[in-house]
Amino acid sequence: MNKFGIRFSFSTFGESHGVGIGCLVDGVPAGLKIDEAFIQAELDRRKPGQNEFATARKEGDKVEILSGTFEGLSTGTPISMVIYNTNQKSKDYTNIKDIFRPGHADFTYWHKYGIRDYRGGGRSSARETAARVAAGAIAKMMIAELGIEIQSGIIEIAGIRSENLDFDYVKNSQIYTLDKNAENAQKAAILEAKTRHDSVGGAVLVKIKNAPIGLGEPLYYKLDAILADAMMGINAVKAVEIGDGMRSSRTTGATNNDPIKADHFTSNHAGGILGGISNGEDINVSVYFKPTPSIFIEQETIDTHNKEQHFSLKGRHDPCVAIRGSVVAESMAAIVIADMLLLNMGRKMSGVKEYYFKK
Ligand SMILES: Cc1cc2nc3c(=O)[nH]c(=O)nc-3n(C[C@H](O)[C@H](O)[C@H](O)COP(=O)(O)O)c2cc1C
Numbered sequence: 457m458n459k460f461g462i463r464f465s466f467s468t469f470g471e472s473h474g475v476g477i478g479c480l481v482d483g484v485p486a487g488l489k490i491d492e493a494f495i496q497a498e499l500d501r502r503k504p505g506q507n508e509f510a511t512a513r514k515e516g517d518k519v520e521i522l523s524g525t526f527e528g529l530s531t532g533t534p535i536s537m538v539i540y541n542t543n544q545k546s547k548d549y550t551n552i553k554d555i556f557r558p559g560h561a562d563f564t565y566w567h568k569y570g571i572r573d574y575r576g577g578g579r580s581s582a583r584e585t586a587a588r589v590a591a592g593a594i595a596k597m598m599i600a601e602l603g604i605e606i607q608s609g610i611i612e613i614a615g616i617r618s619e620n621l622d623f624d625y626v627k628n629s630q631i632y633t634l635d636k637n638a639e640n641a642q643k644a645a646i647l648e649a650k651t652r653h654d655s656v657g658g659a660v661l662v663k664i665k666n667a668p669i670g671l672g673e674p675l676y677y678k679l680d681a682i683l684a685d686a687m688m689g690i691n692a693v694k695a696v697e698i699g700d701g702m703r704s705s706r707t708t709g710a711t712n713n714d715p716i717k718a719d720h721f722t723s724n725h726a727g728g729i730l731g732g733i734s735n736g737e738d739i740n741v742s743v744y745f746k747p748t749p750s751i752f753i754e755q756e757t758i759d760t761h762n763k764e765q766h767f768s769l770k771g772r773h774d775p776c777v778a779i780r781g782s783v784v785a786e787s788m789a790a791i792v793i794a795d796m797l798l799l800n801m802g803r804k805m806s807g808v809k810e811y812y813f814k815k
Contacts, residue, residue, distance in 0.1 A: 461795040467480050467482075478522075490597065553574050554760045677732075701727075
């Protein structure tokens, strides 16, 4: 499957070392102002080669809109976008042509399809996430017109937590951390792993602000379920929490229930979702990334002939993928919210009548 979403949906195409990657976004209402510079700025946040905490690969990631817009507005037709691959070093991968890299999708793709593009992981490469970011930028423009905003930042790297959650600080941080006080320790952990030719894991908090009450389609397209689906579909994500997540299973009802006042909830352990439907509070999603599988330490594996091998990787890789993964997580959150907003519009007869008969 290469598509996601029902009313606001997108599909992606392309491989890491092919001609390019791209997406086709469908269901965008006509008349949305499409700001190409914003799409590019979003891609630049994900772009590799920006500092020592990301891979040294330099990719231009220049986006080109091919369809679906006219004079700066969406036309209601599919919006397609392409990003050409420009900095591929396929020879980096010839030594692993027949090898299954531990932690990668090589083994499973080979067994599932019997053929694989080994260059940079082919379709399984996180290069594809650039296309999600482009699609997410369209979703962000749409939800912004309704006052909904999405923020994100690093809450953990190598087990070092960001205790002080300052979303304004994120843009000043090379590692997109939420906590200035934890930043040096988080950076040091990345560089220390890098020196040992190893990698570290990390986690991202995505916050959706000003979402109206009522988003989410029970029982089988619940907001929390689809957010988890969206996040788990991002490369290297191994866990997702809504609100207090796992911690809520270790507490009591008296502590965990969010008391309700006339115009707000006095706490938000639920992470803004009750019964699969948004309750008007901030929607908080924590997304946990495993350590980058490509490390430069000798590893044990097998080849396509089932022969055991010791091998060492070459190439250029992120020491912690959670950092660049944060904008991908934001993008997926925006796409889910855009989809839920459109799905929610037909929920009451009064709303349907208002749409068709209001002058
Ligand atoms: C933004 C982003 C960048 C990534 N960059 C790399 C990378 O440079 N090297 C690498 O080995 N894995 C990278 N990954 C992770 C792999 O793509 C992923 O772990 C691999 O395809 C196996 O899939 P799985 O971890 O989801 O099972 C990246 C992930 C994300 C989200």
